[in-house]
Amino acid sequence: MAEAADRIVSLDLIRGVAVLGILAINIAGFAGPSAATLTPHIPRPAGPLDEASFAAAFVLFEGKMRALFTILFGAGLLLFIDRAEARGLNGDVLQLRRLSWLMLFGLLHYFLFWWGDILFLYGMAGILALFLRHLPPRTMLPLALVAFAGWHLAQLAASVPDLRAEEHVRLGTASPAEAARHAEFLHDVTARAAAELVENRMGFAQQIGVKLSERPLRPIETAPATLPETLPLVLIGMALLRSGFFAGAWPRRRLWTLALGGGLVGGALTLALLGWVWPRHFPLRAMSVALLYATALPHLLMALAYAALLVLATPRLAGARLGRRLVAAGRMAFTNYLATTMVMTAIFYGWGLGLVGKVGHAGQFGFVALGWALMLGWSAPWLARFRQGPLEWLWRSLIERRALPMRRAE
DSSP states (O other): OOOGGGSOHHHHHHHHHHHHHHHHHHHHHHHSOGGGGTOTTSSSOOOHHHHHHHHHHHHHTTTHHHHHHHHHHHHHHHHHHHHHHHTTSOHHHHHHHHHHHHHHHHHHHHHHTOTTOOHHHHHHHHHHHHTTTTSOHHHHHHHHHHHHHHHHHHHHHHTHHHHHHHHHHHHTOOOHHHHHHHHHHHHHHHHHHHHHHHHHTSOHHHHHHHHHHHOTTHHHHTHHHHHHHHHHHHHHHHHHHHTTTTTTOSOHHHHHHHHHHHHHHHHHHHHHHHHHHTTTTOOHHHHHHIIIIITHHHHHHHHHHHHHHHHHHHHHHTTSHHHHHHHHHHHTHHHHHHHHHHHHHHHHSTTTTOOTTSOOHHHHHHHHHHHHHHHHHHHHHHHHHBSSOHHHHHHHHHHHTSOOOOBOOO
8 A cells, every 4th residue: 555645645544434424324234134224113012212313314424424435335346556666567457456356355244244245346346347447527426427327217116016015004095905015015015124133143163054055146246236326436436536536636726616516405305304203203115115215316416515515624624633533444344344344243143142132222322432442543553563464464465466565664
């Protein structure tokens, strides 16, 4: 990795915010079955405080942090190639090697620890994005936005019959076909959630064995449903880097327009949707459609608003104590992302403290605070002694096929 002097500080700062924010959403997946990320009423009915906590995460973090992280991945993809070529190396070849190792890390992450890995998906999206990397930003950005919006709107339109059926069941006006279809959906979700809880309470080797025997191809099988979101976000990050967004080349007025416009529009749409699902106690079908499709554009608008605000704040914030710790956490985002999984699965899974399924959404914020404290607490002291995070060093050494220097010169 490049030394701090060669880095774009705003990228590291935003990445630090994103890796912290992702934990605020992933925590529900660590603490309960995967369906607990959709509604606070799984694995058991939630109280008002749990619903309020779920709503707060929905407005502030859900979708926005994942979008930010993915946009930054796209920017980093191009930045890596640029720096490799500046050293006289073949940037595309090194990037392909880099993405291949990332996919392997993702598979290990999935099989050893957690179903919610994103690294394998990022590797796939990055390889596809390389074919489009020479497009100018004025072409790449509209292409990415149209693809992103078009796919999500099409999926939203296709989901309308299921949403109508769920609402008719709630009102007691469902046809027999609607009632049967919705009952089958609820049965499948609750049965899968119960099976996941049983699996998550198993020992370490047992969980690996279940994945190898029952779901060995899950990272590949889920890719078609997630690449249409991930690839456009990667391209948006590439276009933003090329346009000078992260380097401070955008006029401050344009950044403020994006920050305020994206925040207000995206926030208003998110709150409007929350105002519909919260009184209905976050119904499963509606929340599934909302998180997968309906909130995609509001989340992207708010993610871009967050990014613009942080670019504006970088000159002052990066020099403050909190800012320096966020930058350090961002420089070690790869290590922090995987280390967070190790810590949280050790807390919740059966091979650790076994708290899975026992902590509601309100209580989960205590574990989020713990994760934030760990990331902010150790990243800066580590980087004071070493050039990179431990996994960043391993990744880069594998790419270059040699053990790179780790310790800083005294």
